[in-house]
Each structure stands twice: as C-alpha cells, then as structure tokens.
Amino acid sequence: MLRRLRETAPAGLVPLAWLFAFAAHEGALADRTVLVGHVVMTALLVAFAALSYEDMRDHPVLRAWLAVIVVGIPVTAAGAYGVWSGDTAFALLAVVGWMALPAVALAYTGRVLPSAERARVYTLGGALSGVGAALLLVGTAVPVAFLCVGAGQTAGILAATLTY
Template sequence: MFQQLRESGPGLLVPLAWLFVAAAAVGVVESRSIFIAHLVMAAFITFFLTTGWADMSTGALTGWRAVMVVGLGVTLAGVAGFLVDAGSTVLWTTSLVGWMLLPAAGLAYTGRLLDEAAEVYIASAAISGLGAVVYILSLVGYGDSIGFVGLGGLALVGLGQTVGIVDAVVRF
C-alpha cells in the first residue's frame, strides 16, 4: 500500500494542492486551513522522502529528491509564517513561489534526462515557470495576486505541474 501511495499519490496531490491555493487566493479557504495544509504537506514530503530515499538515488528521481528536500524547507518557511508576526508575508511568499519554481526545475531536469518524454516535461516546466512569472508580476503590481493575473499565474503553474506529474504516474 505504501508503495502504491508513493507512486500514485503525487498525481492526485499536486492538482489538489493548486486548487486549494487558488481557493485560498480568492478567500474561500481560511488561513487556519492553509496552516494545516502546510503541516500536512510537510508530513507528506517527509513520508515520501523517508520511504523513497533509496529509490530516488538514480536518474531523474535524484533531481526530484533534491526538489523535495529543498521543498521541505520551503514548506517549513510557510509554516513559520503562521507562527511569527515579523516577516510572515515574506515567509508565505517564499513558500508559495518556491513551490512554483522547484517543480518547474524538476520537470526541466527530467526532460533533459528522458528522451522518450522530453517534450512533455520541458513543456510542463515551461508552463509552470511561465505561471510563476505571471504570479510574481501580479505581486509586484501587474494586477493583484487575487485578481485575474494572479489566478492566471496559479492556473498555469497548476496545469504545468499536473501534466508533468500525471505523465510520470502513468508512464512509470
């Protein structure tokens, strides 16, 4: 069962996470729920790292192991944002943008290593990366983060990451 969860879980968790983020951005989800989601995400990442460390020692999975190690730190930065007043916005933004960019890098790395699926992973990385850029632009004044521009960025990130992870779950 653990093996099946490790192999298939991300294909469901990734799109659900980005739908949750979008719901939070428009005010449908309260901050307490976001805090709990960060804790759950940290637990899932720890589970995947603990149970799959050896399996992720070669090939493209080596890159994903690095994404998850750094991602655990990025997630804990988000947790810290709920526990401290000073710098909370910076910590939350670091967590959110970190989770936009880290998987984009992992997808690009995977695309470089897997000839048979390079187009899928490079395109997924590009879409996700474009979404991160769009979202960051919304944060610095080209729209607001809960407006059309910010939600468009979130949608692109979610789409890019979902395509890549679903392909990985199906392919492997």
Template sequence: MLERIRDLGPVVLVPAAWAATAASVLGALGSDGMLIAHAVMVMFITFFAVTGWSAMSDGAFRAWRLVMVVGIPVTLAGLAGFFVPEFDRLLFSVSLVGWMVLPAGGLAYTGREVAPARRLYFLTAGLSALGAVVATGGLLAGEQGVLLVGIAFVGVGQTVGIADASYRDR
C-alpha cells in the same frame, strides 16, 4: 501498498495543493485551512522523501529527491508565516514561489533524462516557470487575477508532468 501510495499520491496531491492555493487567494479557504494544508504538506513531503529515498538515487528521480529535500524548508517557511506575522507576506511568498520554481527545475531535468517525453516535460517546466513569473508579478502588483493566472499555469504544468511521470513509472 506503500509503493502505490508513493506513485499515485502526488497525482492527487499536486492538483489539490494548487486548487487549495487558488481557493485561499479567492478567500474560500481561510488561514486555518492553509495552516493545516502546510502542516500536511510538510508531513507528506517528508514521508515521500524518507520512504522513497533509496529509489530516487538515479536518473530523473535524483532531481525529485532534491526538490523534496529543498521543498521541506520552503514549505516550513510558509508554515512559519502563520506564527511570525511581521514576516508573513515574505514567508508565504517564499513558499508559494518556491513551489512554483522547484518543480519547474525537476520537470526540466526530467525532460533531459526521459527522451521519449522530452517535449512534454520541457513544456510542463515552461508552464510552471511562466506561472511563477506571472504569479510573482501578481504578488508584487497586488493583482489577484494575475496571481490566479500564474497559479493556473503552474497547476496545469505540474499536474500534467506528475501524471505522466506516474503513468510511465507503472
């Protein structure tokens, strides 16, 4: 059962996280909801890292283990933004852009390691990286629509990548 949760959980959690992020940008999910989302993300990422540590010691899994290890403090930065209001924008931005860039690297590395799906993973990495650039531009310009386009690119890229990885790992 634990292995099934580890395999299928990210397929649900990744698109849910980006949907929640978009909902927050649109004002449909308030700060309490995002605070809870960050706390839950820290718990899930830690759970996946700890329970899957030995299974992620080689191949493409090594990159994802690193993504999770670095992702925990990145997520904690976002969580800290709720408690350190004088740095909230910076901390939220670090968390947001961090979770756009980290998986882009993991997807690119996966493309190197998984030859049959190389193009798919490079494409999904590219979508995530492009989304990070677009979203950062939206953040810097204060343009909500541009930020949402970046989030959409990232959400699609990461969801397709994780869904394919889950399918291949069965």
C-alpha cells in the same frame, strides 16, 4: 501497497495542492486551514523523502525530484511560519518556491529523458510552471499564474505516473 500509493498519490495531490493554494490566495480558506495544510504537507514531504530515498537516489531524474522534495520541506515550513505569523513574505516564498522548484526539475527531466518517454510533456510542464512563478512574482494575472503552474505540474506528474 505503500509503494503503489507513493507512486500514484502525487498524480492526485499535485492538482489538489494548486487548487488549495489558489483558494488560499483568494481568501476562500481560513488561515487556520491553510496553516494546518502546510504542517500536514511538511510532514508528508518528510515521510515521502524518508520512505523513497532508497528508490530515488540512484537514477538522475529521480534524484533531482528527491532534491525538490527535500528542499521543499523547509520551503513548506516557511509557508507555515508565514501563515502563522502573518508574514506574507514567507507565505510568498512557499508559493513561489513550489512553483519554481518543480519548474526546474521538470525542465531537467525533459532534457534528460529520451523523447519516447514524454520528454516534451515535462519540458512544457516546466515552462508553464516557470511562467506561472514569474506572473505571480510580478503580481499580474494571478489566476493565470496558478492555472499555468497547476496545469504544467499536473501534466508532468500524470506523464510520470502513466509512464512508470
């Protein structure tokens, strides 16, 4: 049961995470709520990496995603620090980090997998996520940035969940 949860939960958590991030960015959530969200996500990432290491270390695509999770731990912790301290640079690092890290892994996944395994979905998801990160960094069309990232990363995780 735990294995099935690890395999399918991200399909729901990814879009929820981007809705949460957008709501936080728009000021719809209290700082304490955002801080708790970062702490909980950091703990979940640590647990997921530890529980999934054996399953993910041998396949090149899964190893890339394991790297995203492991690198994402300090990125998420930086976001927690940013919210706690009021340092917006750390909060921005967390948001852009979670836009860019999966963008790279999605693009890699799309390049490595055969087209029969929905490679185009991953490539498109990576492109959308990268566009979203760029839009957020330049500070224009911020809602569109979150929409691009949420749609791209959700498409990627749904393709993975449905295929595997």
